[in-house]
Structures are given as C-alpha cells and as structure tokens.
Amino acid sequence: MKVGFIGLGAMGAPMAGHVAGKGLLSVVGNRTVEKATRFAAEHGVNAATSAADFADCDVVLLCVSLDDDVRENVEALAGVLKTGAVVVDHSTVSVDTARWAAQRLAEAGIGFLDAPVSGGVEGARNGKLSIMVGGDAAHLERARPALEAYAARIAHMGGSGAGQATKAVNQVLVAGINEAVCEGLALGEKLGLDPEVLLPTLGAGAAGNWFLDKRGATMLRSEFAPGFKCAHMLKDLRIVQGMAKDAGIRHTAIDQALADYAELTDRGDGDADTSALIQLKRQPTSA
Numbered sequence: 001m002k003v004g005f006i007g008l009g010a011m012g013a014p015m016a017g018h019v020a021g022k023g024l025l026s027v028v029g030n031r032t033v034e035k036a037t038r039f040a041a042e043h044g045v046n047a048a049t050s051a052a053d054f055a056d057c058d059v060v061l062l063c064v065s066l067d068d069d070v071r072e073n074v075e076a077l078a079g080v081l082k083t084g085a086v087v088v089d090h091s092t093v094s095v096d097t098a099r100w101a102a103q104r105l106a107e108a109g110i111g112f113l114d115a116p117v118s119g120g121v122e123g124a125r126n127g128k129l130s131i132m133v134g135g136d137a138a139h140l141e142r143a144r145p146a147l148e149a150y151a152a153r154i155a156h157m158g159g160s161g162a163g164q165a166t167k168a169v170n171q172v173l174v175a176g177i178n179e180a181v182c183e184g185l186a187l188g189e190k191l192g193l194d195p196e197v198l199l200p201t202l203g204a205g206a207a208g209n210w211f212l213d214k215r216g217a218t219m220l221r222s223e224f225a226p227g228f229k230c231a232h233m234l235k236d237l238r239i240v241q242g243m244a245k246d247a248g249i250r251h252t253a254i255d256q257a258l259a260d261y262a263e264l265t266d267r268g269d270g271d272a273d274t275s276a277l278i279q280l281k282r283q284p285t286s287a
C-alpha cells in the first residue's frame with residue numbers, strides 16, 4: 001500500500017510519522033512546502049510540490065485547517081488519483097464539506113471518508129487517537145492499515161458526514177469542559193489554593209478530565225503553546241452552533257464558548273492553545 005499525507009501541522013506531522021514508521025508512507029505535502037521537504041528528508045519519503053505527486057497513492061490522508069483547504073485538496077486530488085484510491089480527511093470541517101468531498105471524488109471513482117480525530121497533539125504523538133469515520137465501510141477497510149498507525153479506536157459512525165457529526169458532538173463536550181476547568185482554576189488562584197495540591201486532588205475525583213490533566217499545570221503557569229489553537233476551536237464552534245440551531249436544541253454552552261474564543265482570537269490569541277481561556281476567566285466580566 002502506498003500512502004500520501006497532506007497537512008504536516010501539530011497533528012499531521014506526528015500522524016504521518018506513525019504511517020512512515022509502519023513503512024506505508026510514500027509522499028507528503030504541505031501548504032508551506034519547506035515543512036514537507038524537511039519531513040521527507042527526516043523520514044526517507046518524497047516531498048510533493050503538486051497534487052500530481054500523489055497520483056500512484058492508494059490512500060491519501062488529509063489533516064489541514066479549514067473547509068476551504070479540504071475542498072481545494074479534494075478538487076486537486078480528484079484530477080490525479082487512480083480509480084479505487086481512497087482519500088481520508090482528518091481535519092475538523094462541516095458535514096456539508098464532507099458530503100461534497102464524497103460526491104466530488106465518487107464522480108472520479110475515488111472513495112472518501114470523513115474521519116476527524118480526538119485526543120490532542122499528545123494522542124497524535126502517542127498514536128492513540130479516537131477516529132470518527134463517516135462513509136462507505138468498504139473504503140474504510142481499504143484505508144484501515146494506514147489509520148491503525150495512529151489509532152486507539154476507529155469507529156465507523158455511518159454514511160458520509162457521520163464522522164464530522166460525531167466530532168461536532170465531541171467539540172461541544174470539549175468546549176464545555178474547557179469553560180469549567182479554566183473558570184474553576186481561575187477561582188482556585190484567587191482563593192490562594194496551592195496548585196501542587198489542587199490539581200491532583202481535583203484529578204482524583206469526579207472533576208478529573210483530559211484537559212485538566214494535560215493543560216492544568218501549564219495554564220496555571222500562563223504557558224499557552226498549542227496544543228489546539230483558539231482559532232481552530234472558534235472554527236469548530238461556528239460549525240457546531242449552526243448544527244445546534246438547525247437541530248433545535250438549547251445551546252447556551254456553545255454560545256458562551258464561541259463568544260470567549262472569538263474574544264481571544266480578536267485580541268490576538270488565535271494561535272495560542274485553548275487553555276489561554278483562563279486569561280479571560282481571571283478578569284471580571286465586562287458589563
């Protein structure tokens with residue numbers, strides 16, 4: 001099997017590294033080409049300068065930023081991949097983009113899976129991501145050996161778009177947990193509680209969670225290296241808010257988180273980790 005990987009960012013680079021480790025990776029691409037050249041030299045694979053360099057891949061994995069980035073790559077790959085190849089998108093984008101991509105590639109006889117991931121950069125580095133897949137089961141079986149390189153769990157959630165729908169639910173939980181952890185730890189600071197004792201005490205009880213465990217200590221030191229960028233969380237919440245409105249549920253948690261990440265992004269923290277939210281929680285609400 002020949003695998004290509006496009007998008008060598010915080011998530012994509014370690015994921016592609018695992019595929020290379022299994023001996024499946026053939027070629028990598030990235031918007032800033034130097035990143036691909038560097039990665040290719042380190043891992044003994046080829047660096048792509050255009051979509052044509054992916055032409056003989058059986059599976060192409062994407063982990064880019066936005067809906068438009070996915071659409072641009074899918075459009076380019078539709079023109080070069082062979083019949084029977086499968087494109088797997090690990091970016092977090094809308095259900096509409098996933099369905100459009102599946103349709104666009106099907107016209108060229110190419111499979112598509114929307115397969116967003118959860119588990120953070122730690123999960124990507126450790127090869128322990130939860131992968132939420134939408135699309136055809138036969139396409140998943142074809143791509144599975146590549147996905148297994150970095151998966152703790154691969155769940156086939158249904159047809160096209162079901163992976164992104166699952167990720168939308170995931171992001172509601174992640175955003176709500178972040179709100180609670182940042183607000184709670186900001187309160188803990190004001191109350192003068194010792195973080196060395198506070199963090200393990202909270203973690204050992206019902207309040208324990210991934211974000212507290214992975215980001216609690218760093219946010220209390222005001223270290224906000226990503227991780228998961230505020231701008232990406234804002235993108236996700238805009239998608240999720242639209243879905244919640246259409247579904248007719250009460251979405252106050254989504255609205256609050258969206259307003260907070262919009263404020264962080266507006267003030268120049270778009271590239272900071274989502275734990276930078278504690279900076280807003282340290283201040284009284286402006287009336």
Ligand code: NAP
Nearest residue numbers: 007008009010011030031032064065069091092120228232
């Ligand atoms: P990131 O660090 O910003 O990396 C994105 C990478 O994709 C960059 O290397 C970027 O290239 C490349 N890229 C963007 N547009 C491209 C295009 N049109 N063609 C080729 N390459 C392109 O982001 P990330 O944190 O890895 O996240 C990637 C995706 O996974 C996002 O959709 C995000 O929401 C999702 N996600 C992130 C996390 C997390 O914890 N970070 C967890 C789960 C899901 P440049 O070098 O030119 O910028």
